[in-house]
Amino acid sequence: MASTQLPPDIPTRGPAKPGPYVISGLLLAIAVVFPLLVPMYARSTPRLGGLPFFYWYQMLWVPIDAALIGVCYALMSREDRRRRQILRHPDPGTSDDGGPRDNAADDGSDSGSDSGAAEGGEAR
Amino acid sequence: MKPVDGVALTVVVVLFVLVGVLGFYAARWRGGGKEGLHTLDEWGLGGRKFGSWITWFLLGGDLYTAYTFVAVPAAMWATGAVSGFFAVPYTVVLYPIVFLLMSRLWSVSHRHGFVTTADFVGGRYGSRTLTLAVAVTGIVATMPYIALQLVGIKSVLTVLGVGSGENWLLNDLPLIIAFVVLAAYTYTSGLRAPAMIAVVKDVLIYLAVLVAIIYLPGKFGGWDHIFGAAEVKLGAVNAATGKPAGSVIPGAASFSAYWTLALGSALALFMYPHSVTGVLASKSRNTIRKNAALLPLYSLMLGFLALLGYVAIAAGTKPKELNGTINPQLVVPQLFLDNFPSWFAGIALGAIAIGALVPAAIMSIAAANLFTRNIYRDIFRPNASPRQEAKVSKLVSLAVKFGALVFVIAMDQSAAINMQLLGGIWILQTFPAIVAGLYTRWFHRWALFAGWAAGIIYGTVAAYSVLNPVTKAHFGGSIAAIPGTNVQVYIAIVAFALNIVVAVLLTLILRVLKAPAGRDLTRNSDYGADENDPKVRKVAQDLPTEPIA
Numbered sequence: 076m077a078s079t080q081l082p083p084d085i086p087t088r089g090p091a092k093p094g095p096y097v098i099s100g101l102l103l104a105i106a107v108v109f110p111l112l113v114p115m116y117a118r119s120t121p122r123l124g125g126l127p128f129f130y131w132y133q134m135l136w137v138p139i140d141a142a143l144i145g146v147c148y149a150l151m152s153r154e155d156r157r158r159r160q161i162l163r164h165p166d167p168g169t170s171d172d173g174g175p176r177d178n179a180a181d182d183g184s185d186s187g188s189d190s191g192a193a194e195g196g197e198a199r
Numbered sequence: 200m201k202p203v204d205g206v207a208l209t210v211v212v213v214l215f216v217l218v219g220v221l222g223f224y225a226a227r228w229r230g231g232g233k234e235g236l237h238t239l240d241e242w243g244l245g246g247r248k249f250g251s252w253i254t255w256f257l258l259g260g261d262l263y264t265a266y267t268f269v270a271v272p273a274a275m276w277a278t279g280a281v282s283g284f285f286a287v288p289y290t291v292v293l294y295p296i297v298f299l300l301m302s303r304l305w306s307v308s309h310r311h312g313f314v315t316t317a318d319f320v321g322g323r324y325g326s327r328t329l330t331l332a333v334a335v336t337g338i339v340a341t342m343p344y345i346a347l348q349l350v351g352i353k354s355v356l357t358v359l360g361v362g363s364g365e366n367w368l369l370n371d372l373p374l375i376i377a378f379v380v381l382a383a384y385t386y387t388s389g390l391r392a393p394a395m396i397a398v399v400k401d402v403l404i405y406l407a408v409l410v411a412i413i414y415l416p417g418k419f420g421g422w423d424h425i426f427g428a429a430e431v432k433l434g435a436v437n438a439a440t441g442k443p444a445g446s447v448i449p450g451a452a453s454f455s456a457y458w459t460l461a462l463g464s465a466l467a468l469f470m471y472p473h474s475v476t477g478v479l480a481s482k483s484r485n486t487i488r489k490n491a492a493l494l495p496l497y498s499l500m501l502g503f504l505a506l507l508g509y510v511a512i513a514a515g516t517k518p519k520e521l522n523g524t525i526n527p528q529l530v531v532p533q534l535f536l537d538n539f540p541s542w543f544a545g546i547a548l549g550a551i552a553i554g555a556l557v558p559a560a561i562m563s564i565a566a567a568n569l570f571t572r573n574i575y576r577d578i579f580r581p582n583a584s585p586r587q588e589a590k591v592s593k594l595v596s597l598a599v600k601f602g603a604l605v606f607v608i609a610m611d612q613s614a615a616i617n618m619q620l621l622g623g624i625w626i627l628q629t630f631p632a633i634v635a636g637l638y639t640r641w642f643h644r645w646a647l648f649a650g651w652a653a654g655i656i657y658g659t660v661a662a663y664s665v666l667n668p669v670t671k672a673h674f675g676g677s678i679a680a681i682p683g684t685n686v687q688v689y690i691a692i693v694a695f696a697l698n699i700v701v702a703v704l705l706t707l708i709l710r711v712l713k714a715p716a717g718r719d720l721t722r723n724s725d726y727g728a729d730e731n732d733p734k735v736r737k738v739a740q741d742l743p744t745e746p747i748a
Contacts (some may be wrong), residue, residue, distance in 0.1 A: 084722040087732040090270060097628040105296040110288040112455040120233055125422025129280065129448050133287045134502045137495045140291050144298050155729070196374070 089161030101148040107141045110136040174188040205359035210545025215377065217394050218553050222384030225391040233638040236351060239314050240586040243568045243592055244480045247309070253394055254481045254490050260397030262290075262371045262468065265555030266344075268404070273527040275508025276518070279433045279445030281453045281460075284505055284590055284674075290498035297469055298491035298716065302484045303637045303726045304475070310725040315565075316475050317573040318635050323636040326644035333629045334573035337472040340626040341566045343618030344471070345603040348555040348562075352377060355552045357521060360530035370581060371608050376670035377556075380585070382600045385560045386593050390480055393560040399431035400557055403550035403570045405500060407535070409509075411547070415538060419513040428513040440668045447509075448658075449661040452687065456678045458688040462632035463728075467627040468692060471573050472559060472565035483730040507531055514538065559600070567595035584591060617674040621662055624677070624691040628654035631695075631702050637726065642702055643709040643716045651701030651738030665690075710711060 109115075110133060117129035212727030226236060226602045249257060267286070274283035304319065313319045317337065321330035349515040353374060361373050382390045417424055426447060433445040449457050468474055478487050511518075518529035535547040571592040575582045583591075606615055632647040679690050 084498075084724050086724045087729070088724070088727045103299060105290045108294040110291045111458040113449070113457050117449055117451075117454065122423075124214060125416075125424075125425060125426065127448060130502075130506070131285070133284070134499060135289050135290070136288070136498045137502065141492050141495040144294055144495075147242050147298060148485075148492050151488065155485075155727075156644070159726075160728075 086162065088155070088158035091158060092154065095150040101152050102143045102147050106140045110140070204541055204544070206544035207359065207548060210357070210542055211549040212676075214549035214553060215563065216548070217379075217526050218399060218556065219380045219384065221395050221399065222381075222388060224388075224394040225384070225395040228388075228391050228395060234304075234329045234666050236387075237589045238434065238733050239311070239568060239588050239741060240585075240594055241678050242589045243314060243564050244431065244476065245394055248482045249478055249480050249484055249486070249492075251486050251489050253398075254486050255394055255398075255479070255493055256397040256401050257394045257480065258474070258494060259401055259556065260393065260496075260557035261473055261561045262345075263497050263501060264348060264556075265551050265557040266347040267501065268551050268554055269351045269531060270347075271501065271505045272508035272511070272531045273518075273529075275505050276511050276516075276530045277444065277527040279429070279447055279449075281445065281449045281457055283508060284502075285457050285460045285464075286505060288458070289464045290501060290713055292461060293468055294464055294491045294495055297494075300634055300637060301469060301478045301487045304633075304721035305478060305481065305484050305487055306639070306728040307480050307721055307725045309730070310728050311720065314479065315472060315569045315572050316629070316730075318533055318571055320632050320636060321573065321577065321639070324632075324644040324647070328688040329632055329644050329648045329651075330573055330577060333632055334569045336472075336629050336651075336655075337569050337624050338566045341472055341562050341624055342599065342602060342624030343606070343615050344473075345559050345562045345599065345613040346606040347516075348559040349374060349378070349603060349607040350615060351555040352552050353607070354526075354528050355532050357526075358536055359548065360521070365439070365625055369563035374608070375604065376602050376673045378559075378600060380523060380595050381556050381559060382563075383561060385600075389593075390476065390547070390561065390564055391559045393564075394480075396553065396560075397557045400541035400550060403546055403622075404554060407543075407547035407550050408500050408504055408507075410543070411507060412536065414513070415507070415510050415534075416536065419510060425509050426515040427719050429509040432512050437669070442668075451563075456687045456689065459692040460677070462627040463627060463689040463691040463695065465622065466630055466673040466695070467623055470626045470629050470633060472569055473562040476561055476565040476568065485729070497541060499645045504531070507534060509740060510534065514643045518519075552725065558604075563596040563599040563603075564592070566599045567592040570595045573728060611671075613645040620674060620677050624658035624662055624694055625655055627695050628658065628698050635702075640716070640719055641706065643706040643714065645714065646705035646709055648704045649705050650698040650700075653701045654698030657697050658690055661690045661693070 116129055116132045119129060121128055123131040240247055264613060271283050271286045304316075307322075308319060311318075315337070317330045317334035319352065320333045324612070335700070337494065356373055390719075416425060419425055428449050433447060434443050436442065437444050446453075469478070480492075481487050508530060511530045514534060514537065515538060516530055516534045518526055518533050520526050520529070527664070531550065532548050535544045538549070571583075571588050576588060576590050628651045631642065631650055635642050641674070661674050661679050662677065664740055665675040665679055666673065677690055679693075680687055680689050681693055
């Protein structure tokens with residue numbers, strides 16, 4: 076690897092829209108702060124099936140957190156796809172439209188062989 | 200002396216053998232490309248090709264360790280909510296943090312072929328001192344953690360009545376055999392072994408906890424009765440301290456301890472080398488994000504497991520060592536053995552014991568990678584080939600496990616527990632260098648180093664000064680008052696705050712002095728790169744394109 080000069084930075088994503096990031100940030104903040112507000116839940120009533128409030132309330136936040144993070148995941152992967160799409164099709168008219176193929180691969184670049192094929196030569 | 204439960208022991212041994220076979224077989228699992236398992240990417244990161252499912256099992260097995268399964272209910276049984284149930288909010292607030300940070304770490308690491316967090320810090324700040332500080336902290340914090348996995352296995356063996364031999368060798372022989380097998384298959388199969396075993400282990404542990412949480416509360420009079428029994432036991436005044444042993448609902452005085460323990464532990468967990476190894480082994484940037492939404496299922500299981508500590512109080516479980524002394528850490532294995540048919544108890548106990556093997560393997564791989572990359576290569580052999588790196592890492596993984604074994608056999612268990620407590624405080628001090636670096640180059644490398652040093656020194660001194668209320672021994676816990684106040688908090692959080700203050704102030708000063716900032720190898724685009732982007736592919740170009748699972 077050349078050690079004198081770094082190659083120019085080639086962006087892999089277009090500019091971000093603030094919306095999805097702000098919403099996700101907010102949801103994540105809720106997911107961190109609420110389970111830590113001890114004075115809010117350090118009591119034994121109301122009970123649920125015999126479990127004191129303190130216990131079932133904290134365990135309730137497990138699925139709530141999972142759901143909040145799930146929403147963030149959906150928002151972020153959509154925004155991420157859009158930002159990559161912009162670089163491939165710089166025309167703003169088509170950039171928001173992911174096209175049927177991208178929608179089909181909806182649950183993530185985990186299955187990403189298709190986007191890889193698309194990206195092959197067009198990334199710059 | 201306890202009688203040995205033959206059926207349960209047989210089930211545990213059969214499970215162990217099965218897992219051992221799997222461990223060796225894993226070397227051939229989706230083969231290792233043309234280099235075989237002779238690169239760190241292959242041996243130490245499983246080819247960087249794990250998809251969502253395998254990552255879920257691998258990280259689940261990695262983060263929720265056998266020691267957690269043993270220690271959390273033990274803490275509930277002995278002292279109640281504050282030292283036990285905080286594990287639930289801890290493993291809840293963990294995942295938003297993982298979601299936020301780990302995708303960026305994945306991206307930059309895959310662009311540059313980083314294998315450890317210290318690799319990243321080195322690439323970002325161009326400071327060998329800071330890199331070394333992060334690497335050494337990681338290794339030192341991981342060692343006692345591995346030792347505690349052995350404590351987990353030991354508690355299972357003790358409950359089964361194994362290890363009552365007269366001489367120490369016979370006493371520890373089962374533990375030594377288990378660890379030799381573990382060391383051997385980790386050596387041959389690398390990260391693929393724990394990934395495969397984690398699937399078996401997690402299925403067993405979910406089964407055991409699910410059955411226990413459905414069946415046991417009814418058997419012991421329902422949750423109302425169980426919590427009543429817990430209140431009576433925990434509220435009883437301890438003769439030595441003149442205070443109750445603990446509480447079911449924490450009082451106002453321990454609110455700050457409770458949430459700082461949860462937050463501090465959550466911030467620290469993904470600074471541990473073994474967590475990062477699990478993240479970097481995943482195949483895409485989104486794998487880890489998706490897992491942040493799916494991994495909380497383990498936290499629910501942990502919550503129920505914690506409650507089994509109270510169930511054991513109502514059930515009158517007696518967690519006795521072979522010599523008759525009370526050891527709270529035996530409470531969950533004993534509860535299973537007392538209340539289930541031997542074969543099912545065997546499955547549950549086997550799941551706990553196997554649960555020790557998964558994290559122990561990953562931890563030793565992670566510590567070995569840190570040593571190889573950031574000590575062997577950075578300091579002694581800058582031109583080490585990938586083959587040499589893999590060779591060194593494999594050998595070091597053996598040494599690390601051997602060290603942990605000696606730790607547990609030769610020293611008091613409390614030494615490992617104290618070291619683990621310190622390790623948690625120490626590892627959090629690498630957070631500013633690693634995490635700030637993911638977002639900004641504002642901090643100065645020397646300021647980060649000074650902050651790290653300040654945090655480590657304060658944390659160590661503060662932890663040493665905590666006296667056990669009964670025995671008056673040092674390292675009596677991880678809670679202390681914020682200096683100058685009465686507010687009891689997790690020591691790591693105060694050390695962390697001090698760390699950041701020092702880092703910010705010194706950065707301001709060093710910027711005014713125009714101290715050299717060091718070379719940054721990373722580029723903005725690196726932090727958003729995904730699996731099919733340019734250069735990311737290059738890291739793994741010789742590896743099989745087929746994803747694992």
